[in-house]
Amino acid sequence: MGSLFDFMLPELKSPMTGASTDALMAFIHIVSFIILAGVTIAMIYFAIKYKRRSDDDKTPLITHNNKLEVTWSVIPLLLVFIVFGWGYKGWLNLQTPPDNAYEIQVSAYKWGWTFSYENGAQVGNEVHVPAGRPVKLVMQSQDVLHSFFVPDYRIKQDVLPNRYTSVWFQAEEPGESQVFCTEYCGTSHSDMLAKVIVHTPEEFDTWLSQQNTGGGGTPAERGENLISVQGCVTCHSQDGSELIGPSFQGLWGSERNFENAGSVTADENYIRESILEPSAKIVEGYQNQMVSYEGRLSDDDISDIIEYIKTLEE
Numbered sequence: 453m454g455s456l457f458d459f460m461l462p463e464l465k466s467p468m469t470g471a472s473t474d475a476l477m478a479f480i481h482i483v484s485f486i487i488l489a490g491v492t493i494a495m496i497y498f499a500i501k502y503k504r505r506s507d508d509d510k511t512p513l514i515t516h517n518n519k520l521e522v523t524w525s526v527i528p529l530l531l532v533f534i535v536f537g538w539g540y541k542g543w544l545n546l547q548t549p550p551d552n553a554y555e556i557q558v559s560a561y562k563w564g565w566t567f568s569y570e571n572g573a574q575v576g577n578e579v580h581v582p583a584g585r586p587v588k589l590v591m592q593s594q595d596v597l598h599s600f601f602v603p604d605y606r607i608k609q610d611v612l613p614n615r616y617t618s619v620w621f622q623a624e625e626p627g628e629s630q631v632f633c634t635e636y637c638g639t640s641h642s643d644m645l646a647k648v649i650v651h652t653p654e655e656f657d658t659w660l661s662q663q664n665t666g667g668g669g670t671p672a673e674r675g676e677n678l679i680s681v682q683g684c685v686t687c688h689s690q691d692g693s694e695l696i697g698p699s700f701q702g703l704w705g706s707e708r709n710f711e712n713a714g715s716v717t718a719d720e721n722y723i724r725e726s727i728l729e730p731s732a733k734i735v736e737g738y739q740n741q742m743v744s745y746e747g748r749l750s751d752d753d754i755s756d757i758i759e760y761i762k763t764l765e766e
């Protein structure tokens with residue numbers, strides 16, 4: 453496909469979902485250009501041909517012209533039908549993933565993505581997929597509306613709380629593509645990024661079998677994995693640097709002061725409460741921007757996270 457078909461579009465990496473989008477875009481561009489050129493040329497021609505040449509050069513009274521009016525109504529109507537039919541066909545294709553599609557569960561939250569695989573592996577902000585095979589993403593949101601957008605694949609699908617939506621693609625070559633959230637979802641919406649990483653099928657199998665499936669490791673190791681998978685790291689650093697929330701470094705055992713309560717020493721109960729009921733005690737100098745993880749983390753998960761936080765000394 454030459455420059456005509458990807459005019460102003462990034463290189464197409466999923467022809468099965470994107471080829472019809474690109475062809476339709478090319479059609480719209482070409483038709484628009486022909487109309488633009490036609491109207492411009494006619495305008496210049498008429499401006500010269502019917503230029504007022506003397507003082508008694510009067511415009512005759514013209515009320516209407518049936519032939520002309522029918523023509524300029526019917527042609528655009530046909531064009532609109534073509535664009536609609538073509539677009540609808542592409543939309544239907546996007547709604548019907550092939551039967552052999554590889555399924556990955558996607559959970560969106562403020563502000564990141566968690567991808568879960570059949571074997572229990574979970575990865576934050578990176579979705580690994582095999583090349584040359586259709587991949588279906590089954591998506592839902594833990595909080596507000598988000599939208600999963602991969603320009604390279606020409607796919608975009610809203611992700612909603614309390615309801616599943618899905619989208620599919622087939623990346624033909626190993627490589628990387630950028631994922632954006634394309635539904636405004638709050639302060640860090642523009643940082644809600646992820647990558648699709650496409651492997652050869654063999655590499656993908658190896659990658660998948662090497663993933664931590666959540667069960668293994670010491671409690672602190674599981675906790676470290678959890679804060680990345682659950683997206684805590686979007687707002688909490690582990691090295692003392694300031695993000696949206698306070699850093700986890702040096703938190704354990706320190707004296708905490710609050711906007712809306714007295715002060716406490718950070719112990720297990722305090723951290724547990726901070727995770728399940730973030731608004732109960734708002735750390736001084738911060739805003740109430742954390743949502744509760746009630747129902748999203750088990751008691752064991754919370755214990756693992758606490759074990760990990762304990763290891764992050766100043």
Ligand SMILES: [Cu+2]
Pocket residue numbers: 563597598599633634635636637641644
């Ligand atoms: Cu979002």
